[in-house]
Amino acid sequence: MFSFMEKSFVRRLLCNRLSSVSLALNNLEASVSKDILQVLHRQVTAISRKYNEPVPVVSDYIVSSAAWGIAYCLLGPSKLLDVYPEFKDRTEEAEMELLLREGGETAENNIYQKIYTILLDSPHCHPEVRSLRNQARLAAVKPVQGLHGNHAVPFRR
Incomplete structure (x- = not known):
């Protein structure tokens, strides 16, 4: 299980990553922050054990992705790109993960999807992100209209 030092490390790392986009954990309700930290701790532990990698190495990658997913949900893609145009790739990655999630494609260890599960229905979620989700x-x-839907008769010569 996670030691206190490892939990503290993940929390500090998340706070640092969020501060890079002018956010903080206290922007969220305490219960939401707690849920996010629990998901991060579980994810880091699982990946660290699975690949026999040290927690700091695994934490950096997972927490960076989680922080970007949080920023995407809270600020919305337009504001992220207006303020941080250099992060266009990360913003597009976050949006693609949202679209995949809503399209029914889930992955067991996808941190974006776990963050979205927590934030999308919360009052913190940006209206632009909710609109994209909807x-x-x-x-x-919506069913795709195909040839069978319009009862087309084949052309004969």
Whole structure:
């Protein structure tokens, strides 16, 4: 299980990553912050054990992705790109993960999807992100019109 030092390390790392986009854990309700930290601790522990890697090495990658997922949910893609245009790739990655999640493609160890599970239905989620989620849900549910739908008769010579 996670030691106190490792939990503290992950928390500090998350705070540092969030501060790079002018956010803090206290921007969220205490219960939401707690849920996020629990998910991070579980994820770091699982990956560290699975690949026999030290916690600091695993933590850096997972926490960086989680922080970007949090920033994406809280600030929205437009603000992220306006303020941090150098992070266009990370913003697109976060958006793609959202679209995959809403399209039904899930991955067991995907930290973005775990963060979205916590934040998308919270009052903290940016309206632009909610709108993208709703559009993705509609696209996933809406049937595609095919040839069978319009009863087309083949052209004969």
